[in-house]
Amino acid sequence: MTEAAATDVALADLVAALADNKCFLGRRYAEWCTAAPTLESAVAAAAMAQDEIGHARSFYPLLRDLAGASPETEAETRTAWTNVPFLNVSFRGWTDFVAANFLFDTSVSILLEAATASSFSPLAQRACRILEEEPLHWLHGEGWTRRLADKGQGVRDALIASFGQVGAQSLEWFACSSTDLVSRDVLSRDPEELRSAFRGRVNPVLDAAQLPLI
Amino acid sequence: MWEVYARRKFEEPLAHVGTVAADDPHLATVYARTIFNEFTWVEMVLYPRPSSVTAIKT
């Protein structure tokens, strides 16, 4: 395998990871737009689901360009999904939704922030556009984290369990970056730097809510 | 409860577009923006409801 082909695979894997995770995050959010605990957050869930689906839709054509057109590069026919495991199943309850919204959604944004000046300009363009929509997701995730942390021990226990699972998988997910991608300026941060940026973003909120830090 | 005001053009004054229920301004912001998304607004402002005083009523 030539070096160029190897780096293309790494880049295609990164784009696939973004596409698949956005796609499944959107679908899981959508499942709760009819079941959220308030009507307002049901509307917000539907809006965020559309955002994520729209982002996924912008990544699949890029995957097609990088990996060559095949059923595997279309959202409708793809089978080799690369999303994080917790998105394979429906959220068990609202605390799972909030964990995905506050932690995993943020981790995807942290990765995209490392791509806004990417040497691969189609990725940079998409990252910049997507990040414009993410502050609202952050406000929703952060608002609900504080709210649920305040709802008594039963809710806190469920929240801590959800955050434990999703937090661990969010940290692991940063492995889609690599020193190779950083050396080519595709991304500006390697996995450890991304994890550190992620912790810097979410831990102050967790700390204030007296929840375990990530 | 929050009263939601918005305007579509800079030449226009803020107009009342509805209300949302939320414990804090962050969630109120998300709710107002996702519920009242019928137009592309240039500005949207939220006021907590009890702050209003009726001066004229007919």
Add this chain to the structure above:
Amino acid sequence: MAAAVTGASDADVLDRIRDGKLIETVDQMSDAYLEGIIRILTVSADTELISAPAYYNAARHAPSLNAFGSATAIIQDELGHAHIAYRLMRDLGVDTEEVIYERAPARFKYPYAFDVALDSWVELVVANAFYDRAGFTLLGDVFRTTTFGPWKRALVKVDKEETFHLRHGENWCRKIAQSAEGRDELQRAVDWMFLLTIEWFGLPDDLKRHGEQLNFGFKGQSNDELRQTWMSTAVPLAKELGLEVPARLDETSGKYVIDCPFPAQFDVENKRWLLGEGAISWDGVLSRWKDRGPMNEQYVETIQRGKRGLEQLIAQA
């Protein structure tokens, strides 16, 4: 349903309406006005709310990620409309948390049509073309004539968005109708959904109660007039798509007439009208509505699930 204390008599309300003013607050309402406006707001709010799980069930069968996104946008609008109507009810003293999250499924007040599952993308887009058109017809009438100011103003948004939904339905129907198989599938959906939407508008005028709906200006058109308004665009749409519907324009009267036994017996398990058995009485329809249909409990449980889950966790501690 508990509500706020009113401050006016029926005569005061009618005077105010005659003066060209809108009713803004509870102290300007009579008991009958308050009760009536809460009743009609409840139907509107419940209908918008239940359409969300009904549409979501079918949206899962969307043919593409893009189509799924559009369906989610429609669901977002419907939830937003439900939110508006419930918030107005709350300002009228109704405990909307109880109404949304604690009410028994059978006590929700929305058209029977939504109790019949939408099982495919085709059925979803026909629902957009038929059911959202019914919503648009009813709320358009409320928008033009309601005397309750806060609702009238809020409906500007609703009117705009429901138009988008029925265009979404029409455009997809046109696309699907291009193939013979697509047209067959549309026809099968229309066969059960058309008459359910005709029923949606309620009792015919000669059997109708709730006279105050017109006196207090809650609505402008009667049930039969609204049914005509709906048919005046739904029937031509079906014709354009090459679909058969049991209604036609009577040239002499200029009105649409229903061309089959109506009201009729509905075999809900098989989503099929038993037209061969002839027409039934409206009492038969009312009793089917009262019993609710197969999806009622599931949809209401879905809506109440998140809140219930949190309450159970709170109770555990």
